[in-house]
Amino acid sequence: MKFRLLFPFLCLLFCLPATAQPDISHLRISLLTCSPGAELYSTFGHTAIRVTDSTRGIDMVYNYGTFDDRDPNFYAKFTKGIMVYALSNYSFSDFLREYQYEKRGVIEQNLALSGDEKLHLYAALQENAQEQNRFYNYYFHSDNCTTRARDVIAQKAGAAVVFKNILPQKTPTYRNLIHTYLDKNNQYWSKLGIDILLGSTFDKKVTNDEAMFLPDYLMKGFDSATANGHPLVAQTQTVLAMTAEPPAGALMTPLFIFSILLIITGLLSFSTNSWAQRCLNVFDCIFFLFLGICGILMVTLWTIRIDTVCRNNFNVIWALPTHFFIAFVVYLKRRWLQQYFRVVFALTLLFAVSWFFIPQQFNMAVLPILGIILLRSYFRGNLNKKDAAANNSTKVLHSSKSVNIEL
Known part of the structure; x- marks a missing residue:
């Protein structure tokens, strides 16, 4: 009798875990890597995060690389190294239109995250996009739009993300890494200015994590990374197959x-x-x-x-x-x-x-x-x-003339 009374409750108990896990196969989160552009500000490429929810018609991009250059103190802050950047979210179509105009390629890496991990990451992105949370102090080589995207995925999704070594056999310095892009883009004068103004601290050899301040290296890092022992990237696809033409290599280097x-x-x-x-x-x-x-x-x-x-x-x-x-x-x-x-x-x-x-x-x-x-x-x-040498020569010349006159 007691067993018959407990049996329905036991059935309900075993059914609860199945109903507690929502089906979120419609939610997809991916890393977007944009190829370098022709201008100096776009020479190193760009990184953003794409969130797609097919059931709600959402296709948004979360971009940590926006700033307001209308700030009257913008250049003074820039000189001091105080660059205030912000996380902005807008439609993927608007994002793609910009890169089509600039003739820059976009590669998408779909992340192989579990349902809970996707929800945690999506919630973190929404929270970071709030007005009181979206601003941060930008540092070119240590805290930029690329490192922010990496950190929010690695830290907020709840997955144990492990990056494998992506560095070449000869470990590069920060300067070596940016030289590669400046040379490819024929930015010879910009390279000279950067080399003159950046001190010896920029000649430090980078670690594996530090190299991922560049979008291409983060993309390589994600390709080699694992989440909970499984590949972090489920699929890689080219969204926009374009390459910006670098400025012509000038003789006047x-x-x-x-x-x-x-x-x-x-x-x-x-x-x-x-x-x-x-x-x-x-x-x-x-x-x-x-x-x-x-x-x-x-x-x-x-x-x-x-x-x-x-x-x-x-x-x-x-x-x-x-x-x-x-x-x-x-x-x-x-x-x-x-x-x-x-x-x-x-x-x-x-x-x-x-x-x-x-x-x-x-x-x-x-x-x-x-x-x-x-x-x-x-x-x-x-x-x-x-x-003195010139005066001596003049004196010798005058002496010669005097001798000639006397003769």
Whole structure:
């Protein structure tokens, strides 16, 4: 009798787990990886998350890479390294339209997550998209739109995600990684500017996780990753098969331009023509003013940025901030100015011979710049000797004329 009374309750108990697990096969979450674009801001590609719910007609993209450049303090904050980015969600069709316009490819990796894991991840994305949660401080190499997408999937889905090693045999540095993209996109001048402003901290060898700040590396990471012992990616498909045409490779690269400038400067420096010397006075003023501005910018970014990418910058050895002030009096024949240029010559020469020993990778276009500095600082530091030699030549010439007259 008691068993017959308990039997219906036991049946109900065994049926509960089956009814507690909703069928969410209609919910799909995937990682979107966008190919690099032609402009500098899009050179490294992009990452976003796509959520599709067929029963509710939802097809949304969650994008951690949006910001408001209308902020009146945008550039001041940018200089300090305070970049406020936000998570935005909008329709997949709008997202795709942008990349069609820019002729950039989009690859989609469907995630092999369980029903509960999808629900947890979707809930986390919705919560992060709330106005009070959507903003974050952006750091190019450590906390960006790509790392945010990785972390929310790996940490909020509830799955034990394990990434396998995706690094090449020779471990790259942060600088090596971004050079690959800058070279492919023919961004030679941007590469020079980045190499000059970023310090030696950017020459740290990356770990497997750190390399995933780049979209392509995150895509490789997801391909090799497992979730609860199973492959994280169920299927990979190309949504948009397009490749942006990089800017044409120009002959006027920094290395070429500064090498030509070095040759011209050398020819003028060894000339005794008064016109050549006047040209050099103007050139030295402009050249050392440029170096001084670069040096001031390096020191400013080194000291005021809240991140570390511009610290310990050895480029400041050849781009001394004091050059900015010297540029306005460079033509004066003062002993202290000659001593200044002798110090500049010694520092630049020391930098050049230590090129391969300094723990920082330098742009090759810096070499002809060093050559120009050595040339001009040598001649400026030995100005009196040159004048004395010129005066002696004049005296000898006058003496010869006097002798001829007497004869």
